Amino acid sequence: MTEPHDAPSAAELVAAVREFLEGDVMEATDGRVRFHARVAANALSMVERELALGPGQRADHAAALASLGVADEAELAAAIRSGRLDDRLAEVTAVVRATVRAKLEVANPSYVRGA
Amino acid sequence: MGAEELATALTPLLAAHFGDERLRIDAPRRLSGGASRETWSFDAVLAGGGLVPLVFRREIARGVEPFRQSDEGALLRAAAKAGVPVPAVVLDGELAGRPFLVMARVAGETIPRRILRDDGFAGARAELAAQCGAALAAIHTIPLDAVPALTREDPLPFWRAMLDGLGRPHPAFELAFTWLGARQPASVGDRTTVVHGDFRNGNLIVGPEGLRAVIDWELAHLGDPMEDLGWLCVKAWRFGAPSPVGGFGSREQLFDAYAAAAGTDVDPGVVHWWEVVGTLKWGIMCIAQATTHLSGATRSVELAAIGRRVCENEWDLLDLMGAR
Numbered sequence: 001m002t003e004p005h006d007a008p009s010a011a012e013l014v015a016a017v018r019e020f021l022e023g024d025v026m027e028a029t030d031g032r033v034r035f036h037a038r039v040a041a042n043a044l045s046m047v048e049r050e051l052a053l054g055p056g057q058r059a060d061h062a063a064a065l066a067s068l069g070v071a072d073e074a075e076l077a078a079a080i081r082s083g084r085l086d087d088r089l090a091e092v093t094a095v096v097r098a099t100v101r102a103k104l105e106v107a108n109p110s111y112v113r114g115a
Numbered sequence: 116m117g118a119e120e121l122a123t124a125l126t127p128l129l130a131a132h133f134g135d136e137r138l139r140i141d142a143p144r145r146l147s148g149g150a151s152r153e154t155w156s157f158d159a160v161l162a163g164g165g166l167v168p169l170v171f172r173r174e175i176a177r178g179v180e181p182f183r184q185s186d187e188g189a190l191l192r193a194a195a196k197a198g199v200p201v202p203a204v205v206l207d208g209e210l211a212g213r214p215f216l217v218m219a220r221v222a223g224e225t226i227p228r229r230i231l232r233d234d235g236f237a238g239a240r241a242e243l244a245a246q247c248g249a250a251l252a253a254i255h256t257i258p259l260d261a262v263p264a265l266t267r268e269d270p271l272p273f274w275r276a277m278l279d280g281l282g283r284p285h286p287a288f289e290l291a292f293t294w295l296g297a298r299q300p301a302s303v304g305d306r307t308t309v310v311h312g313d314f315r316n317g318n319l320i321v322g323p324e325g326l327r328a329v330i331d332w333e334l335a336h337l338g339d340p341m342e343d344l345g346w347l348c349v350k351a352w353r354f355g356a357p358s359p360v361g362g363f364g365s366r367e368q369l370f371d372a373y374a375a376a377a378g379t380d381v382d383p384g385v386v387h388w389w390e391v392v393g394t395l396k397w398g399i400m401c402i403a404q405a406t407t408h409l410s411g412a413t414r415s416v417e418l419a420a421i422g423r424r425v426c427e428n429e430w431d432l433l434d435l436m437g438a439r
Contacts, residue, residue, distance in 0.1 A: 036416055043420045077284035080293065096286045097433055103426035111427050 011051045018044035049106045057102045064095045073099075118143040121155055121171065124210050125217065129159050132206055137162035146170075152333070156220060168220035169205060174213050186264035188216055190309075190332050193261035198253040200328050202320075221328040223320040227354040230321050231362045239325045244364020246326040247314070247347060248372030254329070255308040255340040255377065262309060267337040270392050271295060278399045281406055287429035291395045294436045300385045308340040315352040316361035344369065344381065345389020350431050351397050391435045398428030 002009045008016065021041040026034055068085065070076045076095075079085045085092050104112045116124075122140040130138040143157040152172055159167040172187075188207030195201050202218040209215065230236050230243075259265075275292060278285075312334030320328040346352075348359050348366065356362030360369045370381040405422025407413050 039420050040416045043416060043423075046423055073286060074284040076286045077289045080286055080289035092286075093290065093433070096290060096429075100287055100426050100429040100433065103423075104430055107423040107426055111430060 011048055014044050014047050014051070018048070046107055049109070053102075053106055057106075061099060061102065064098060068092060068095055116153060116173070118145075118155075121157070125171065128206055128208075129217070133159065133161060133167075135161050141166075168222075169217055170202065170220045171215065171217050173210060173215040186262070187214075187332055187335075189264070190257075190262050190335055191216075191218065193257045193309075194254060194329070194332070196261075197257045199250055199257075200326060202328050202330065221320045221330075223322045223327045225317065225320055225330070227316040227352070227362065230316065230319075231354055231356045235323050236321065238323055239321050240363040242325040243319075243321065244358075244360040244368035245372035247319070247360065247364070248369045248374075249376045250326060250329055251311070251314060251340070251343050251347075252373050252376035254311050254314070254343065257309040259307070259309065259337065262335075265309060265335060265337050267307065270338070270342070270396075271299070274392075274396055274399055277403070281399070281402050283402050283406075285398070285402075285425070285429065287432055288395060288398060291391065291432045291436065295388065295391055295395070298388060300382070300388055302382065302385055303339045303341075303388075306340060307337050310336055310338045310340065310342050312336055312343075313346070314343045315347055315349070316354065316363065317352065319361075339385075339389070341381070341385045342389045342392070344373065344386045345391075346393040346396075348386065348390045349393040349397055351394075351428070387435070391432065394428050394431045394435060398425050398432070401425045401428065 018041045021037045021044070025037045026041075029037055065071065065073075065076060068076060068079070068088070068091065070079055076092075080092060101112055121143050126138065126140055129140070130136055139160050141158045141160045143155055146154040146156050153175055155171040157169055157171065159169055161167065188204045191201050191204045195203065202221050204216065204218050206217040207215065224230055224233075224236070230239065271292060278288060311329065311332060313331050314329065318329065318331040319326055320330060347361055347369065353359065353362035358364055359366055366383065366386070370383065370386070374380050401421050401424050404418045405425075408415050408418035408422075
């Protein structure tokens with residue numbers, strides 16, 4: 001589904017670079033560079049998860065915001081601050097919770113699973 | 116600044132300080148690439164062959180810190196006098212218009228994961244929470260007139276302004292500001308003390324027997340002493356370990372030791388309020404660190420990745436507020 005591009009896909013290229021960092025680079029380095037190689041590999045894991053989950057999350061997020069009558073995160077933040085949604089606090093909290101969970105599913109899934 | 120420049124600048128100052136014209140600087144090693152400070156480890160070698168292990172820190176640029184490093188020397192001296200374990204200040208002043216500090220290099224471990232997992236620190240872990248309680252009680256006795264540069268910080272307006280300045284609104288943080296504003300303890304404001312501001316696992320030098328020194332005082336300010344206890348309990352400083360205080364101890368150990376040393380009971384509800392403030396504050400600081408990368412001020416994969424840790428704090432906030 002990546003036409004006109006050839007294989008590997010964007011996700012597969014990212015995975016290849018991540019494996020290179022986790023393998024050759026981390027084995028050949030130590031201290032600060034090794035630590036940063038680990039951080040970089042972890043960042044690429046996030047990219048892989050975002051490529052897989054992002055489109056579905058974007059649709060869910062847009063629908064949740066629409067249910068509260070706001071267009072984006074900034075507008076929701078402003079509405080909470082102004083008190084405009086105070087009478088719908090439970091609903092607002094549920095939307096915020098679902099959004100944060102979606103972000104963690106990409107950034108650090110083990111955090112959601114009670115780590 | 117390079118190693119040679121460091122030696123050129125410091126050798127005459129240290130020679131005068133130690134009264135040793137033949138003093139030389141050996142084994143300089145840059146410790147961190149912080150955005151607002153540089154830190155070096157080195158040894159002063161005396162004419163008789165004696166070695167004095169030292170640390171040099173200098174401000175590079177103004178960060179979010181509420182006071183300048185030139186005040187840190189005064190603060191460290193006052194802390195030592197109050198009985199807080201801190202590195203001894205050797206020299207402080209300005210180099211090329213930038214405040215610097217030379218202090219004794221305290222041997223020990225600062226890396227949280229090692230402190231929390233290595234067998235050699237098992238004894239330290241059993242004692243650390245209580246030792247932190249006693250050290251915090253000592254910090255909170257520092258006379259305010261010994262540190263005139265410190266200013267009082269009203270936490271909610273301070274962090275709201277910081278978040279707004281970053282220009283990245285977060286609904287979970289707005290829920291937290293609302294929650295905190297409605298529940299600010301009446302006692303906050305009753306007692307004003309020196310607050311370390313960053314007393315946590317990572318800013319403690321630890322040996323097998325426990326706490327050796329409290330470092331990184333650049334976020335110190337005046338405020339409610341319970342702020343320090345709440346910050347030490349923030350989940351990020353547990354580094355994945357289960358114990359609530361820095362990953363190494365229990366709230367009871369911390370509160371009991373603090374109460375015994377300070378002679379005042381700790382109200383866990385007030386500390387909880389400050390833990391929520393601390394979690395919000397670390398979330399905002401994660402945005403700030405990612406912004407340091409994105410703005411080009413300091414390009415770093417580590418700072419970039421921290422931007423994606425904001426949501427961990429949002430999750431913890433919802434948990435702490437009882438919303439999930």
